Amino acid sequence: MRRSLLKITTAVSALLLSVAAPTIAEDGDIYLTAGAMVDVVGGTLVQNPALVIRDGRIAAVGTAGQLSVPDGAETIALDGMTLTPGFMDMHVHLSGDAGGNFFAGLSYSAPREAIVAVKNARKTLQAGFTTVRNVGAGGYSVIAVRDGINAGDIDGPRIFAVGNSIGITGGHCDNNFMPPEMQVSSGGAADGPWAIRAKVRENIKYGANAIKVCATGGVFSKGTKVGAQQLSLDELKAAVTEAHQREMTIAAHAHGTDGIKAAIVAGVDSIEHASFADDEAIALAKEYGTYFSMDIYNTEYTLAFGEANGVPEENINKEKQVSAAQRDAFGRAVRAGVKMVFGSDAAIYPHGDNAKQFSRMVKYGMTPMQALQAATINSATLLKMENDIGALKEGFMADIIAVSGNPLDDISVTENVGFVMKGGKVVKSAN
Numbered sequence: 001m002r003r004s005l006l007k008i009t010t011a012v013s014a015l016l017l018s019v020a021a022p023t024i025a026e027d028g029d030i031y032l033t034a035g036a037m038v039d040v041v042g043g044t045l046v047q048n049p050a051l052v053i054r055d056g057r058i059a060a061v062g063t064a065g066q067l068s069v070p071d072g073a074e075t076i077a078l079d080g081m082t083l084t085p086g087f088m089d090m091h092v093h094l095s096g097d098a099g100g101n102f103f104a105g106l107s108y109s110a111p112r113e114a115i116v117a118v119k120n121a122r123k124t125l126q127a128g129f130t131t132v133r134n135v136g137a138g139g140y141s142v143i144a145v146r147d148g149i150n151a152g153d154i155d156g157p158r159i160f161a162v163g164n165s166i167g168i169t170g171g172h173c174d175n176n177f178m179p180p181e182m183q184v185s186s187g188g189a190a191d192g193p194w195a196i197r198a199k200v201r202e203n204i205k206y207g208a209n210a211i212k213v214c215a216t217g218g219v220f221s222k223g224t225k226v227g228a229q230q231l232s233l234d235e236l237k238a239a240v241t242e243a244h245q246r247e248m249t250i251a252a253h254a255h256g257t258d259g260i261k262a263a264i265v266a267g268v269d270s271i272e273h274a275s276f277a278d279d280e281a282i283a284l285a286k287e288y289g290t291y292f293s294m295d296i297y298n299t300e301y302t303l304a305f306g307e308a309n310g311v312p313e314e315n316i317n318k319e320k321q322v323s324a325a326q327r328d329a330f331g332r333a334v335r336a337g338v339k340m341v342f343g344s345d346a347a348i349y350p351h352g353d354n355a356k357q358f359s360r361m362v363k364y365g366m367t368p369m370q371a372l373q374a375a376t377i378n379s380a381t382l383l384k385m386e387n388d389i390g391a392l393k394e395g396f397m398a399d400i401i402a403v404s405g406n407p408l409d410d411i412s413v414t415e416n417v418g419f420v421m422k423g424g425k426v427v428k429s430a431n
Contacts, residue, residue: 009065009210010193012236013151021406022346025324026054026055027225027304028054028055028074028424029052029053029054029059029070029072029073029074030052030053030054030073030074030075030076030103030284030424031050031052031053031069031070031073031074031076032050032051032052032053032075032076032078032083032400032421033048033049033050033051033053033064033076033077033078033079034048034077034078034079034081034082034083034402035047035078035080035081035082036048036049036081036082036083036406037049037082037083037084037392038082038083038084038085038369038372038407038408039202039391039392040084040085040372040376040377040390040391040392041371041377041391041393042370043369043373045082045406045408046063047063047270048063048064048065049062049063049064049083049392050062050063050066050067051083051392051398051400052067052070052073052128053108053398053424054424055424056393056397056398056423056424056425057396057397057424058392058393058394058395058396058398059394060394061392061393061394076381078402078418080404080418081402081404081418081419081430082402082403082404082405082406082407083392083401083402083412084372084376084392084400084401084403084407084414084419085376085377085389085390085391085392085399085400085401086127086128086129086131086157086376086389086399086400086401086420086422087127087129087130087131087132087342087354087355087375087376087401088129088130088131088132088341088342088375088379088380088383088389088390089129089131089132089133089341089343089344089346089354089375089378089379089412090122090133090135090207090270090341090342090379090382090383091114091133091135091136091168091249091251091272091293091295091343091344091346092132092133092135092344092345092346092347092351092354093134093135093136093137093345093346093348094116094117094120094121094124094132094134094137094142094145094159094346094347094351095108095113095114095116095117095134095138095141095142095346095347096116096137096347096352097116097118097120097138097350097351097352098301098305098309098347098348098349098350099187099305099309100309100310101309101310101388102306102309102311102312103177103274103310104308105175106175106178108138108307109139109295110139110140110141111139111141113138113139113141113142114139114141114142114144114145117134117137117141117142117145117378118145118154118156118265120149120346120347120351120352121145121149121154121155121156121157122154122155122156122352123156123351123352124156124157124346124351124352125156125157125420125422125427125428125429126417126420126427127158127351127352127353127354127355127417128355128401128403128414128417128420129155129157129242129354129355130136130157130158130389130399130401130420130422131159131160131380131383131385131389131399132157132159132160133159133160133161133162133251133358133383134146134159134160134161134162134345135162135210135212135232135248135251135253135272136162136163136164136165136173136188137161137163137164137265138164138186138370139206140163140206140207142159142161142209143161143163143207144287145205145321146159146207147207148159149290150263155427158389158399158422158423160209160210160249161208161209161210162203162208162210162212163187163188163202163203163206163208163249164186164187164188164199164202164203164211165186165188165205165212165213165214165253166188166189166190166196166199166200166211166214166239167186167189167190167213167214167230167231167253167389168189168191168205168214168230168231168235169185169189169190169191170189170223170224171187171189171214171217171224171230171231172214172217172218172221172223172224172253173188173189173213173214173221173253173356174186174188174189174214174221176221176222176223176224177222178221185411188203192235193234193237193238194238195234196213196231196238196239197230197238197239197241197242197243197290200239200242200243200246200248201213201242201246204246206308208248208249209248210248210249210250210383211239211243211248211249211250211251211293212251212252212253212272212407213229213231213235213236213239213250213251213252213253213263213268213420214231214252214253215229215230215231215236215252215253215254215255215256215259215260215261215262215263215382216230216253216254216256216258216259217255218232218253218255218273218318219255219302219315219318219319219322220280220311220315222312222314222315222347225265226255226258226275226321227255227256227257227259227275227276227321228256228259228260228320229256229259229262230259231259231260232262232336233262233265233266234235234267236252236262236263236266237266237267239266239268240267240268241267242344244267249269249270249382249384250268250269250270250301251269251270251271251272251293251385252266252268252270252271252272252298253272253273254271254272254273254274255273255274255275255322255326256275256276257276257277257278257281258276260276260277260281261280261281261284261286263290264281264284264285264290265284265288265353267288268290269290269291269382270290270291270292270293270343270382271285271290271291271293271327271339272293272295272343273291273293273294273295273345274292274293274294274324274326274328274330274333275294275322275325275326275329276322276325276329277292277329277332277333278334279336282329282332282333282336282338283336285338285339286336286337286338286339289339290338290339290365291338291339291340291341291378291382292330292333292338292339292340292341293340293341293342293343294326294329294330294333294340294343295326295343295344295345295348295357295358296326296327296330296346296357296359296361296364297344297356297357298345298346298348298349298357299319299323299326301348301349301350302316302319302349303316303319303320303323303392306319306331312347322426325358327364329431330361330364330365330366331365334364334365334370334395335364335365339378339382340366340370340378341378341379341382342357342358342361342371342373342375342378342379344357353415355414355417356376356410356415358371358407358412358414359365359411359412359415361374361411362411368407368408368409368411369408371411372407372408372411372414376391377388377390377391378390397423397424398421398422398423398424399422399423400419400420400421401417401419401420401421401422402417402418402419402430403416403418404418405416418430
């Protein structure tokens, strides 16, 4: 009996310690309250939350009646708003823009791409996305932007940048739009297992903190069949082995069924798009623990505005092939229990509109909580950052956003984020 009481007392003491705020504030401490908070780990909605922010991290979590205000702390009251962890988008291209002429970006230098990425990084952060994975950009431009954000020179989300996307000569990750006499190829074009490994090493040499390969054709490349496998199994295994040896996560662009399966068997961490995933591919993903990152909103933008933006007929026709099939595969993958992350492919549609995908994720098979988890704890786990970001827990980075209303009742409220804090710094104040 005494042992049981001791266990209960210890458990209660631990709980009280977990919500006890520092009694005296340190310089820069913030006491944050709101109407509600989404607990993405427990899958619940917490009423009247209170958090203490110190040195960029969450020092204490509780409720307003339970967690006292440290003496001298700055207070931020977000009455009527709901807190969530900062959103995470696992598939963006910050150096590209959806509007304007489709071919304009082909003439961009690396410095020009970097400037575009600076603009789009700010838009993305203001929209509530505090962490992104940039899955391809020329000239290591987004790596430079990431380093500028980390140095405090510019505002933007936390970036995991792959450098050049890696794929076969003439494949989706190559530049096939120029005539042969110009001899243009992308920085990630390579053929054969050792050449692929060399490209992984080259990306890491120049600062990549994630890797991406193109296993199949794609929608927005020239002359590739969207469902056709491009990288062989041996090439995919070489890329995965090199990336994992260097402790990097690796994503595989893969629309087609054979390419999806080969990439999963090779050991990639995530499949991007997964448009034509059949039931066998979905079962493989579940068996191997592979994440699916499926961009099921942007088809609407492409089909509505692509022609006006100068997107060639070939690419619009490929988008039409992908659209319904991808949404069907998304629903089947969700029902099967495949691990899912949020990936929008922003650049195919305007940056800052990333959250429009949430409502489509719910429409095509997820609960609102599952959609929020895909953009928070699931994405953090994919990046091997699950003990640092993606949840509103003590000790985690203070990446916090707030929306008006309850996203569990109406997920579309995520499209209008009213407050953004990244690493304890307020970058967007509530009106």
